[in-house]
Amino acid sequence: xxxxxxxxxxxxxxxxxxxxxxxxxxxxxxxxxxxxxxxxxxxxxxxxxxxxxxxxxxxxxxxxxxxxxxxxxxxxxxxxxxxxxxxxxxxxxxxxxxxxxxxxxxxxxxxxxxxxxxxxxxxxxxxxxxxxxxxxxxxxxxxxxxxx
Numbered sequence: 001x002x003x004x005x006x007x008x009x010x011x012x013x014x015x016x017x018x019x020x021x022x023x024x025x026x027x028x029x030x031x032x033x034x035x036x037x038x039x040x041x042x043x044x045x046x047x048x049x050x051x052x053x054x055x056x057x058x059x060x061x062x063x064x065x066x067x068x069x070x071x072x073x074x075x076x077x078x079x080x081x082x083x084x085x086x087x088x089x090x091x092x093x094x095x096x097x098x099x100x101x102x103x104x105x106x107x108x109x110x111x112x113x114x115x116x117x118x119x120x121x122x123x124x125x126x127x128x129x130x131x132x133x134x135x136x137x138x139x140x141x142x143x144x145x146x147x148x
Contacts, residue, residue, distance in 0.1 A: 025066035
């Protein structure tokens, strides 16, 4: 099995363009380096399954609670007008959720976010436009640690 998320969970090898942020209800949150949506995270299920319906009811409840908690952290950290949550999985057999902050005057407002991140040296939108990716990551980590 060649799964980038299992490789991360078992061996700590991060997928390209991602930084670890912390654990939320047992699931790993990764910051995706996306200059159009700074603060965008991927929450990786601790269980290797394809879909939500493949989880046991208790696992599904735990994972959805983790998604909800991470969405609140991202919303707070990014002063987002809305947080989009998406479960795709066309290209990955490991359940994960995209948690994406959006702003009314930002890219993709009123439309789905672009799945392929726009990689840049520094964040380019929202409240993080003058910060480094390290600053964004630390802001998110701090909120996860405090349970906000």
